[in-house]
Amino acid sequence: MISITEAISYEFATGPDLYALCQQAANTRDQAWGKAISYSKKVFIPLTNMCRDTCGYCTFVQSPDSIHANYMTPDQVLKTAQEGAALDCKEALFSLGERPELRYQKARDKLAELGYDNTLEYLHDQCANVLDNSTLLPHVNAGALTYDELKRLKPVAASMGMMLENVTTDLLKQGQAHYACPDKTPKRRLNTLEYAGRLDIAFTTGILIGIGESWEDRVRSLVAIRDRHLVYGHIQEVIIQNFRAKPGTQMAGCQEPDLDDMKRTIAVARLILPSDISLQAPPNLEEEYGSYLHAGINDWGGISPLTKDFINPERAWPQISSVAKACEGLGYSLNERLTIYPRFQQAQGKYLTENLMQRVASMSTPHAPSAYSLSATGGLVA
Ligand SMILES: O=c1nc2n(C[C@H](O)[C@H](O)[C@H](O)CO)c3cc(O)ccc3cc-2c(=O)[nH]1
Ligand SMILES: C[C@H]1O[C@@H](n2cnc3c(N)ncnc32)[C@H](O)[C@@H]1O
Ligand code: MET
Ligand code: SF4
Numbered sequence: 001m002i003s004i005t006e007a008i009s010y011e012f013a014t015g016p017d018l019y020a021l022c023q024q025a026a027n028t029r030d031q032a033w034g035k036a037i038s039y040s041k042k043v044f045i046p047l048t049n050m051c052r053d054t055c056g057y058c059t060f061v062q063s064p065d066s067i068h069a070n071y072m073t074p075d076q077v078l079k080t081a082q083e084g085a086a087l088d089c090k091e092a093l094f095s096l097g098e099r100p101e102l103r104y105q106k107a108r109d110k111l112a113e114l115g116y117d118n119t120l121e122y123l124h125d126q127c128a129n130v131l132d133n134s135t136l137l138p139h140v141n142a143g144a145l146t147y148d149e150l151k152r153l154k155p156v157a158a159s160m161g162m163m164l165e166n167v168t169t170d171l172l173k174q175g176q177a178h179y180a181c182p183d184k185t186p187k188r189r190l191n192t193l194e195y196a197g198r199l200d201i202a203f204t205t206g207i208l209i210g211i212g213e214s215w216e217d218r219v220r221s222l223v224a225i226r227d228r229h230l231v232y233g234h235i236q237e238v239i240i241q242n243f244r245a246k247p248g249t250q251m252a253g254c255q256e257p258d259l260d261d262m263k264r265t266i267a268v269a270r271l272i273l274p275s276d277i278s279l280q281a282p283p284n285l286e287e288e289y290g291s292y293l294h295a296g297i298n299d300w301g302g303i304s305p306l307t308k309d310f311i312n313p314e315r316a317w318p319q320i321s322s323v324a325k326a327c328e329g330l331g332y333s334l335n336e337r338l339t340i341y342p343r344f345q346q347a348q349g350k351y352l353t354e355n356l357m358q359r360v361a362s363m364s365t366p367h368a369p370s371a372y373s374l375s376a377t378g379g380l381v382a
Helices: 006-009 017-034 073-086 107-114 119-132 148-154 186-198 215-232 259-273 291-295 320-328 354-361
Strands: 036-045 091-095 137-142 159-160 203-209 235-241 279-280 300-302 334-337
Touching: 006 215, 006 259, 017 148, 017 259, 017 291, 036 073, 036 320, 073 091, 073 186, 073 300, 091 235, 107 119, 107 259, 119 137, 137 334, 137 354, 148 203, 159 279, 186 203, 186 215, 203 259, 203 279, 235 259, 235 300, 235 334, 259 279, 279 300, 291 320, 300 320, 320 334
Parallel strands: 036 091, 036 300, 036 334, 091 137, 137 159, 159 203, 203 235, 235 279
Antiparallel strands: none
């Protein structure tokens, strides 16, 4: 694990320095994860595209005045899950706007039509709908949640997540990405990580880079994730996601991180985070995604044969066969995984309720990533 000072010194690493940094990170990845790169075959369920926040980069969210602002119905949720199952998907990724009913009458009206007064209660029941009526495992990405909300969702989700994005409060200032976004305060995001740890929830988090943060802010955000994991051991994966500028948004004209910036951030993340944390970067947000393998990732996250990435809808998923080729060309294999990683499945019910444990056991994939396997004595090996 490198020191904060060393991590900060890589801000402008380029050329041979960036190459050496990436090699160190790739070696660390190889030692912990071997030559197996993973992904989860999933469908995307954008349960609602209304949100009380207005992040400067987001096109997922619709203004309540738009005819497109809505909730998915239980039938639509189930149809997506069942069609995904027919295509061999194993994960239902619920990703949604945050607490729109606290801000918009239209959200309250739409919820009332569905028989609810609260988005997270509807989310709970739709996760249960997917569990009861399809073979998919729900993964919940609903942003910042309270202890009680996480506790309520735990029995209906095999894993959950929330991008920390960044710990700096600078982004909350007027004109910045998180201005007037009550769910994007570092305090609420860090509390969510903390509560998920206390509740033993297998958790995904990550940083969003290029949204106005400094390099040091990125390092401090990774260290904050590491510190929560060192207390609770609950972080299963960390996503390094690059901001993509979207026409029509407040940040339409902002510069996107380039490939070198992604590579140095991925490499530094690999060297800061404990090696049992899976390191993920999305393959659809960068043409040269194959070179992330040189920088130390071991996972591509969810890839869907059915649904688009609703958060980056103009960025099509590469074919799974193309991702496999990119891995194989560099000496790695591509292996499917479930939304909950083997190390967390095997923790004797710590992370999964009895019902979910049975479901997961019945669908375990043949190619478990190596950093997670059980030792001969049944103990966990890192
Ligand atoms: O398709 C996407 N999947 C996203 N995922 C899902 C991810 O691709 C996989 O489904 C998980 O890695 C499953 O373990 C997220 C999951 C989280 O918990 C938090 C944030 C994200 C962000 C994205 C995203 O922007 N696009
Ligand atoms: C699900 C996650 O997607 C990320 N997200 C939202 N908008 C964008 C964008 N324009 N580019 C890249 N990532 C984005 C946020 O970090 C959110 O938490
Ligand atoms: C399109 S973002 C979906 C999840 C949540 N609203 C967040 O920002 O973290
Ligand atoms: S990124 Fe998430 S929290 Fe921000 S506006 Fe979009 S849906 Fe809402």
